[in-house]
Amino acid sequence: MCAHLCLRLCSHPRPGSYPNLLILAGLYDPRVAYWEPTKWASKLRTLKTDGNDIIMKMDTEAGHFSASDRYKYLREKAFEQAVVLDKLGLAASEIASLPVVGGSADLPAKAAVGPAKISTVAV
DSSP, X not given: OHHHHHHHHHHSOOSBOOOEEEEEEETTOSSSOTHHHHHHHHHHHHHBOSXXXXXXXXXXXXXXXXXXXXXXXXXXXHHHHHHXXXXXXXXXXXXXXXXXXXXXXXXXXXXXXXXXXEEEEEO
């Protein structure tokens, strides 16, 4: 049921508010043609009634499973994390000044309020 609902919402978006979306796609994807996520992002941007962002990132060198070398994989993960931190409202200067405790940074109060309001969709 959940997969059917998701497919219906992806195929037939309706006017309304959507969360911040980061749509990731590959130009050489044998499973999903490059125009499908592009058309979907365009349709969502047209129909959304809120101020949230819909970001489309097309990898022009990869396919369905994205990067095969570890450095490109790390760059992609860094990009995704940068988008999340941006949507949380954390500036680079705030992140650099965070104390490191046990290998993880303590988040400031405004970031600890709730999860990031962003959805990542990899197609």
